[in-house]
Amino acid sequence: MEELIRSLIGDSILVYVxxxxxxxxxxLLYALVTLYMEMKVSAHIQDRLAYMYTGWHGVxxxxxxxxxxxxxxxxxxxxxxxxxxxxxxxLVFIGTYAGFAAIPFSSMYVGxxxxxxxxxxxxxxxxxxxxxxxxxxxxxxKWSLFGAMRSAAQLVSYEIPxxxxxxxxxxxxxxxxxxxINQFQDGGxxxxxxxxxxxxxxxxxxxMPFTLTTFFILFVASLAExxxxxxxxxxxxxxxxxxxxxxxxxxxxxxxxVAEYANMFLVSGVAATLFxxxxxxxxxxxxxxxxxxxxxxVAKGMxxxxxxxxxxxxxxxxxxxxxxxASWKVMMPFLFVCILAxxxxxxx
Amino acid sequence: MNAVxxxxxxxxxxxxxxxxxxxxxxxxxxTPAVTVQYPDVKLKLPERARNRLYVNMDDCIGCFQCDxxxxxDCIYIETAKxxxxxxxxITSTGHKKxxxxxxxxxxxxxxxxxxxxxxxxxxxxxxxxDVYEFSEFNRHHLIYNYATLTPAEIVDVKxxxxxxxxxxATKKAEATAEAAKAKAAAASAPTSGTAPASAPPAPPSEKx
Numbered sequence: 001m002e003e004l005i006r007s008l009i010g011d012s013i014l015v016y017v018x019x020x021x022x023x024x025x026x027x028l029l030y031a032l033v034t035l036y037m038e039m040k041v042s043a044h045i046q047d048r049l050a051y052m053y054t055g056w057h058g059v060x061x062x063x064x065x066x067x068x069x070x071x072x073x074x075x076x077x078x079x080x081x082x083x084x085x086x087x088x089x090x091l092v093f094i095g096t097y098a099g100f101a102a103i104p105f106s107s108m109y110v111g112x113x114x115x116x117x118x119x120x121x122x123x124x125x126x127x128x129x130x131x132x133x134x135x136x137x138x139x140x141x142k143w144s145l146f147g148a149m150r151s152a153a154q155l156v157s158y159e160i161p162x163x164x165x166x167x168x169x170x171x172x173x174x175x176x177x178x179x180x181i182n183q184f185q186d187g188g189x190x191x192x193x194x195x196x197x198x199x200x201x202x203x204x205x206x207x208m209p210f211t212l213t214t215f216f217i218l219f220v221a222s223l224a225e226x227x228x229x230x231x232x233x234x235x236x237x238x239x240x241x242x243x244x245x246x247x248x249x250x251x252x253x254x255x256x257x258v259a260e261y262a263n264m265f266l267v268s269g270v271a272a273t274l275f276x277x278x279x280x281x282x283x284x285x286x287x288x289x290x291x292x293x294x295x296x297x298v299a300k301g302m303x304x305x306x307x308x309x310x311x312x313x314x315x316x317x318x319x320x321x322x323x324x325x326a327s328w329k330v331m332m333p334f335l336f337v338c339i340l341a342x343x344x345x346x347x348x
Numbered sequence: 349m350n351a352v353x354x355x356x357x358x359x360x361x362x363x364x365x366x367x368x369x370x371x372x373x374x375x376x377x378x379t380p381a382v383t384v385q386y387p388d389v390k391l392k393l394p395e396r397a398r399n400r401l402y403v404n405m406d407d408c409i410g411c412f413q414c415d416x417x418x419x420x421d422c423i424y425i426e427t428a429k430x431x432x433x434x435x436x437x438i439t440s441t442g443h444k445k446x447x448x449x450x451x452x453x454x455x456x457x458x459x460x461x462x463x464x465x466x467x468x469x470x471x472x473x474x475x476x477x478d479v480y481e482f483s484e485f486n487r488h489h490l491i492y493n494y495a496t497l498t499p500a501e502i503v504d505v506k507x508x509x510x511x512x513x514x515x516x517a518t519k520k521a522e523a524t525a526e527a528a529k530a531k532a533a534a535a536s537a538p539t540s541g542t543a544p545a546s547a548p549p550a551p552p553s554e555k556x
Contacts, residue, residue: 049383
């Protein structure tokens, strides 16, 4: 992809700008679609209809929402710490968007084909915590601060299980490069890491229970990382108004929103890349190729996004102690066992 | 051993119950929505639904029963006496109309839709309809005027009523004066004191 753009417009800074902007285009379009999907899924789960008048079945509603948010007055509380208050939403978005740099959308396109992609994503998505804490602190509002503190505690605890789960995938493939992890799983659904990867059948069957457990835990931990129900304590609207973004309005609020949706896709993309073969076709060489790759990757990601939405409208919110219990006392021991078992099986 | 069992059982229950919930919500995802697309589709109202009031002025006899029954005082009525020569007709229920009703206003913004004004009406002219869409941008537009008389007629009717009343009052005053005179004459006459009880019964009989 990079070479293609380079050959088209020559060697200039524009190549990098284009390469960096491509996921942004995707994220913005995806945010519109997900906004619509979230409202429709939530409505139909509750036997309602949601938007029906803006376009056919309200398909233009996300556009109307964005237009409204752009026009809206951008208020900053007088008692707020102005510079921090302004920087915070952008920092949250940057932290999320930076993660997209290492996500392989297709065999031809990955923002940056670095060798430590998995590590990079774990590291860079932690910036989000700083942004959220900054937003909560700068708002000078007790609800915001509560939300931000909860968010920090939650994200720090759940980074560990998700990092351990990623470690399992890294152990099996022997690489931290997400593009290589993807290529490793090429060749159909039976080669996906969730089902043991492309290993001899005996090893595969031994690995399968552990990889499936890891995959499940990675999914649950990623739910907590994106602050969505049942782990939406930072935003707990019934107790904290809106959590860390209580004081935000207009475009700043929209950026928080886009960042949340982008983060949803980021964690889904990571889970899909690591355990469900990313851009590889589930039918081996059938329907595979760079363009189909984008389709498969986005489709797998969207399945996870749908799962997250589905869960949001099913489960109630966890209590803080339950949240910590689930992370430290359930996920961690299970993952330790998984890592140990996977290591033993691989060394056989 | 027991603690270990509860630990695994709790985890299993957590995962299992989440799946049960997800199955339920997934089923609801495909059940038809119960939403009624209101301005396009309207539900049929119950037969005795209480909504906007309507007054059939042809039947109103100006009795003030509804005004008195109203707990929020949202009905404003003014009446004027009709001349003995005027014929206002009779209502559909057979009551004779004796009063003009130059003003019959209902402030529907104040109305609490209790329906107390409806049963008290002797001629059943104030009723609740099934109209419920009557929002306005200006709340003064929510004061409905039901009176059918034109402003000129109202002035005329009121003037006639006051003139008639004045006439009646002067007649009455004359009558009382006459009676007083008669009484004085009777008192001055040399009859005994038994008569006065029967002598002045004139004033009340003058009233129409």
